[in-house]
Amino acid sequence: MNIRTRRVAVYGLLIALAFVFGYIERILPIYLGAPGVKLGLANLVTILSLYVLGLWPAVWISLARILLSGFAFGGMSSILFSLAGAALSLLVMWICRRFSLFDMVGVSILGGVFHNIGQFLMAAYVVKTFGVFSYLPVLLFAGTAAGAAIGLLGGLVLKRIGNVIKNL
Known part of the structure; x- marks a missing residue:
């Protein structure tokens, strides 16, 4: 099996895993203290990627997951908001990772926080008001907690199977 075939297979597996994690979060009604707050299990795949x-690869995997999930479970607005959050989140996480500013937990926390900020920026653009930012402190706290949980879990998974993924 050549490298390109292996790469396609790995990307496909990661996209499928992120899609399933997103679906699980959608069907399990877990209330985490405020409307719109989720753990973000699919982001585990993003940070590992x-x-x-x-x-x-993380960008393409995230983009494919957002489009698949949006068309399957949401709609154009969910795709738009997810893309805004994911773009800002990935940019910040990449910068922090590239320059070794934080460990995986710190990178994931910033990813969670900036995902929420990206979505709020899109919401402010869509509704033409910055009034939506009044709810931001709640989601920043939630993004910090969720990011910490995903970062801790990601660190554990990376220790266990990081080399397996890299060598596929």
Whole structure:
């Protein structure tokens, strides 16, 4: 099996895993203290992709997951908001990873926080008001907690299977 075939297979597996994680979060009604707050299990795949495969694979995997999930479970607005959050989140996580500013937990926390900021920037653009930012402190706290949980879990997974993914 050549390298390109292996790469396609790994990307496909990671996209499928992120899609399933997103679906699980959608069907399990877990209330985390405020409307719109989720753990972000699919982001586990994103941060692992970023650490093991690099920026562009993480971008393509995240983009494919957002489009698949949006068309399957949401709609154009969910795709738009997810893309805004993911773009800002991935950019910040990549910068922090590239320059070794934080460990995986810190990178993931910033990813969670900036994902929420990206979504709020899109919401402010869509509704033409910055009034939506009044709810931001709640989601920043939630993004910090969720990012810490995903970062801790990502660190554990990376220790266990990071080399397996990289060598596929």
